[in-house]
Amino acid sequence: MAKIPSLRHMVIAIFILGMALFSPRHLYAAFESDILSPLQNAAGGFPFSVYGNSLSVLSDPTILSSAQPIFGAGGISRKFGLKNLTESVFVIGGNYKDYGIGVGVSKFGNLAYHETILSVSGTKNLKEILIVGFSFQFYQLGILNYGQDTSIGTKLSARYKMNSQFEAMMSILNANRPVIGQSNEKLPQVISGGLLMKPSSGITGQVSFIQDTEFPISTRFGLIWEPVSHISIAIGKVHQPNIFTTGGMITTKNFRIEIGYLSYANLGLITYQTGISYSRMP
């Protein structure tokens, strides 16, 4: 028989989830949590993938066109160290000539409440200048004793390589207006965009924004610095909600250990996100 979490533990988890993860002025609904890797969160929660960080494929598939022919990556994290807020991510993919394809699964929650997203992505590299990505997002929401429902969303992403130092990116999530549940709850529609800057080989900077159409725009900036080979450190700032971020990544051959450390300034709460991944990306 499956073990049901204690009521007290559940209440604490839901309280922290509602208060700390999201802005206190709004009530969030299902699938509102951005699926970002710890490194993305450490560098200001930027919504785009960077080369070498395979887990970021789920948030931005355009990196598929830069991956090796076949790769796989997985990660697990516990927000606020709570088992009930466990998020696991697994992605496999590859590319052939100018095309890339990837399949990813993200799972969040516990036995009583869980959100699962299956993402199937395809990309096309146009003349090494523009990479266009498209994903089908299969959403599944399950609540113990209430049942479950599924829905299908879409994601359109584009990455424009201005030159060797600047890349501009844009994505639109769920333009097809998916809904879920008996009450036809609207799934989040999110616009994101930004710039990636690589002034030198060891430094990556980002300025980005994310806007769920139901909420105010969230602007973000951050920096990833690789002071020595195989070790990267990151810092960043998220505006709305007000979060300072830091963290890093250690690379050993094909393994990557990532940690993201998020300080919610207005709430006075701190959390961290950890992840480990394995991929064949060089």
Add this chain to the structure above:
Amino acid sequence: MQIWGLLLTRLALVILVCHSWCFSQYDIIENFDPENSLPESDLIILSTAGSIYHNLTPESAVLLSQLSFLTEEENNILDQVIHGNTIELTPDSRLFTLTKSLWSPRQDIKISGTVFHRINKVDDVQYKWSGEFNIGQFTMGVLGERDPYESNILDYNSFFIRTNYKNFDYTIGSYQMLAGHGLVSWRPFPVKSDFGTTNSAFRQGRGIQPFRSGHESWAYRGLGWNQIFNKGQFSGGISHRKIDGSIVDHKIKMSDLGLHVSDTQINNHGNVSETIGIGGWESDLRNGKIGIIIGGGSWYDKNENKLINLVSSFYGNYRYSDLSIFSEVAFTSQNKKAVISGAKLKKDSFQYGIVL
């Protein structure tokens, strides 16, 4: 006899010129042992090579070298390719014919276009995406827009494909019919005469045009086409779309604000279903143009109020030296009439216009 002799000579010349194209496939097969059928493995190799490779490379040469019917000389050539040497195949060789038949030159579809992503920060943020692409003889345009505080990410979107075929010019998707001097069909459909109409009155409509703007109530949606004849041009369109507004007292109260934030605006969003058919003919005269427009439309709202209207208009313009005069008269099936007339005098940098 002379005719037959010439015919045979021409036939021989044609065979001489075309023999390498006509008989090249047979050239490969004639070296087979006629007692043995082509092994299935060879067919698979040829099929695989044609599918996964695009030219003769060391990788594809490895695969081709496994063909059973190759001669030793041909295997030697492939070995050189496998070892990275650049080989120029002689045009009449079997390998040249084989590679040519496997990998005919690829014709990449050329796509050119532009994409805009505009972000306008006011109280909230307004987003607009637009793009236009040329793919061969097709022009394709897309547009998406989300106004501040609107909950739908693509609250307004439009799409068109335009192409030319002989004398036809087709537009599928969002288009405008710019007809006459604007009384019947320019921006909105209803017959009216106001400053918006007079601004465009001096201009002559150019028929069906793809719609590229973010204005949410100015475009028809459906099929439009222009066709040029010897004595004039026909423009026609059919459209079905949903517009913001309501039908009150047999009149359409259309909202062209395009904002869907308040409850009233959301309730009025796409409240009226509009179906329109319209056609126009225009002929060139020696010093001007003359035209006729006939159209009909029906409008239904969610409260089951409905309106049906037929319109017709006649227009023309005449140019004499620096003076041009124009007029358009429109009638509707609801006994409404509208007239617009004017004159324009243009001399060097001086221009004066009157619209009545």
